[in-house]
Amino acid sequence: MSTLAKQPPQEQAESERANRTARRVKSERARGENRLGWMLAGPAFAVMVLVTGYPILQAFFDSLFSYRLTDPAARRFVGLTNYGVILTDPVWWRAFWVTTLITVVTVLVELVIGFAFALVMLKALRAVRPALRTVILIPYAIITVVSAFAWFFAFNINSGFVNPLIGQPDLNWFAQFSTAVTVIMLSEIWKTTPFISLLILSGLAQVPEDLQEAARVDGATWWQRLWKVTIPNMKAAIMVAVLFRTLDAFRIFDNVFIMTGGSAGTETLSFGAYRQTISRLEIGLGSAYSVLLFLTVVLICVGFIKIFKVDLGAARGER
Amino acid sequence: MDQQNYSTRQKALWWIAGLAIAAYCLIPVLWILSLSFKRASDLASKTFLPPVWTTENYDLILRGAAAELFLPALRNSIGISLIATLIAVLLAMFAAYAIARLNFVGKRVILTVALAVAIFPAMSIVTPLFNLWRNIGLYDTWPGLIIPYLSLTLPISIWTLSAFFREIPWEMEQAAQVDGATPWQAFRKVIVPLAAPGVFTTAIIAFFIAWNDFVYGVSLTSTQASRPVPAALALFTGASQFEEPTGAISAAAVIVTIPVILLVLFFQRRIVAGLTNGAVKG
Numbered sequence: 175m176s177t178l179a180k181q182p183p184q185e186q187a188e189s190e191r192a193n194r195t196a197r198r199v200k201s202e203r204a205r206g207e208n209r210l211g212w213m214l215a216g217p218a219f220a221v222m223v224l225v226t227g228y229p230i231l232q233a234f235f236d237s238l239f240s241y242r243l244t245d246p247a248a249r250r251f252v253g254l255t256n257y258g259v260i261l262t263d264p265v266w267w268r269a270f271w272v273t274t275l276i277t278v279v280t281v282l283v284e285l286v287i288g289f290a291f292a293l294v295m296l297k298a299l300r301a302v303r304p305a306l307r308t309v310i311l312i313p314y315a316i317i318t319v320v321s322a323f324a325w326f327f328a329f330n331i332n333s334g335f336v337n338p339l340i341g342q343p344d345l346n347w348f349a350q351f352s353t354a355v356t357v358i359m360l361s362e363i364w365k366t367t368p369f370i371s372l373l374i375l376s377g378l379a380q381v382p383e384d385l386q387e388a389a390r391v392d393g394a395t396w397w398q399r400l401w402k403v404t405i406p407n408m409k410a411a412i413m414v415a416v417l418f419r420t421l422d423a424f425r426i427f428d429n430v431f432i433m434t435g436g437s438a439g440t441e442t443l444s445f446g447a448y449r450q451t452i453s454r455l456e457i458g459l460g461s462a463y464s465v466l467l468f469l470t471v472v473l474i475c476v477g478f479i480k481i482f483k484v485d486l487g488a489a490r491g492e493r
Numbered sequence: 494m495d496q497q498n499y500s501t502r503q504k505a506l507w508w509i510a511g512l513a514i515a516a517y518c519l520i521p522v523l524w525i526l527s528l529s530f531k532r533a534s535d536l537a538s539k540t541f542l543p544p545v546w547t548t549e550n551y552d553l554i555l556r557g558a559a560a561e562l563f564l565p566a567l568r569n570s571i572g573i574s575l576i577a578t579l580i581a582v583l584l585a586m587f588a589a590y591a592i593a594r595l596n597f598v599g600k601r602v603i604l605t606v607a608l609a610v611a612i613f614p615a616m617s618i619v620t621p622l623f624n625l626w627r628n629i630g631l632y633d634t635w636p637g638l639i640i641p642y643l644s645l646t647l648p649i650s651i652w653t654l655s656a657f658f659r660e661i662p663w664e665m666e667q668a669a670q671v672d673g674a675t676p677w678q679a680f681r682k683v684i685v686p687l688a689a690p691g692v693f694t695t696a697i698i699a700f701f702i703a704w705n706d707f708v709y710g711v712s713l714t715s716t717q718a719s720r721p722v723p724a725a726l727a728l729f730t731g732a733s734q735f736e737e738p739t740g741a742i743s744a745a746a747v748i749v750t751i752p753v754i755l756l757v758l759f760f761q762r763r764i765v766a767g768l769t770n771g772a773v774k775g
Binding site: 204207208210211212214215217218219221222223225226229230232233236243291294295297298299302304305306307308309310311312313314315316317318319320321323324325327328330332333334335337338361364368369372373375376418421422424425427428431432443444447448450451452457460461463464465467468471475 | 504519537539540625
């Protein structure tokens with residue numbers, strides 16, 4: 175400002191005019207960039223909103239009706255009754271707790287095994303690293319239904335190799351809840367641990383080596399270095415991996431369908447929604463079920479971000 | 494991190510750890526492979542390896558009685574997954590280019606929506622789609638699956654590609670133009686080779702996800718007109734009520750696993766980069 179004041183009036187006016195033009199050019203450029211940005215990203219954005227936003231709104235609308243596909247004439251508005259029916263039904267709560275149990279156990283076990291795998295991959299001899307990376311991707315890439323069948327057949331009382339191996343020829347794993355849910359969780363853990371281990375590995379690779387070195391020089395043991403240096407430095411990577419896996423595990427459906435079909439008390443929330451809609455053709459109740467499943471997932475996600483302060487910027491690759 | 498001067502004992506330990514991981518990852522796959530070569534009469538032997546090797550299960554699903562169930566499903570799976578991948582990668586390419594190179598209002602909104610769609614429980618939109626598809630005639634058709642598959646393939650494609658595109662040195666395009674290349678040449682000779690690996694990797698990851706789908710496949714189809722392999726496998730039935738079609742399912746499972754294993758074998762380094770770039774970046 176002080177330099178401007180010293181300029182002769184005419185020059186000052188001119189420089190102001192130049193500033194205004196520059197600003198206008200800049201805002202025009204910004205507008206152009208906005209327009210181009212939305213032209214390029216708009217279609218993808220619209221498709222994403224259409225394929226999820228519209229159906230979930232439709233589900234909410236349908237959930238306000240008592241409507242069974244086999245009896246369309248009897249369709250009538252019932253307000254929030256369907257939600258009341260589901261939330262006072264022990265079947266929903268049982269499915270909720272089964273799903274929660276599967277989610278908590280699998281994610282914790284995956285985290286421990288995944289961490290061990292990541293450490294091995296980080297330290298493995300360079301010659302075997304590509305081979306390790308290949309085998310570790312196989313469970314990730316295999317179809318969930320195929321993995322569910324592999325585990326189902328392995329524990330099957332008529333054809334499985336597991337029973338003779340552990341000397342329990344008469345154990346029917348899928349006849350009671352405890353053993354059935356164990357096999358379901360084993361197959362889920364097997365399939366998804368590689369993904370979590372790769373995320374942890376990429377987090378591990380970002381822990382500064384000199385920090386490790388300094389701790390080593392100061393006489394910290396391997397265990398102390400792990401807890402005091404490595405893990406605190408990769409907390410963001412771990413939390414994002416845990417959030418994604420939690421939400422993914424909460425949707426569990428494929429393994430349950432293949433192994434038990436929801437019997438032996440193993441019905442999960444996703445399976446419940448499937449049963450209401452596809453098997454029983456209860457569009458009203460099924461929609462309410464779907465909306466509740468959706469809200470539960472949103473709640474978990476928000477809770478996670480609030481409690482653990484997960485940095486979603488990291489997840490979006492913005493850092 | 495590459496202090497590879499291990500003692501012999503340490504080397505042996507890392508080898509054992511590596512082999513343990515390999516065993517963990519491969520045993521269930523080897524088991525279903527072994528099952529696929531077992532005769533129906535040997536299933537009760539419960540041995541890990543077949544006592545007698547046979548290809549009768551493959552005959553059954555490729556030429557025999559189960560072929561009319563399996564082959565159309567295989568065709569549906571390949572076609573639907575490839576189309577859903579192609580559309581997703583194409584849309585994501587434009588979106589990711591804008592996100593990586595332009596500064597525009599709403600960029601964060603797009604990325605947040607992609608994140609929200611990725612965590613969306615697929616089963617939640619099955620009920621409304623089931624009803625809607627039946628009303629407008631999309632139930633049990635290819636488009637009826639391709640459209641919901643986009644909710645699976647598009648968000649991950651946008652992230653993965655945005656992460657890849659952020660790392661492209663875009664200045665090189667101008668540098669080439671300064672050196673006398675036309676804009677088109679600069680784009681084709683400089684940018685396309687730099688961007689192609691990321692696009693290709695994204696396509697592989699999106700394909701895995703579409704190929705894996707079961708929720709939509711089992712809920713939104715009813716016949717072999719559109720039913721994909723995972724759903725067909727789940728609904729396979731034996732020759733009689735008392736006979737489990739274990740061998741046929743195993744053989745079909747092996748066949749649909751082959752493309753996946755080939756992709757992993759050839760592109761493992763890129764797939765790992767794509768998975769970790771897209772999800773976590775620190």
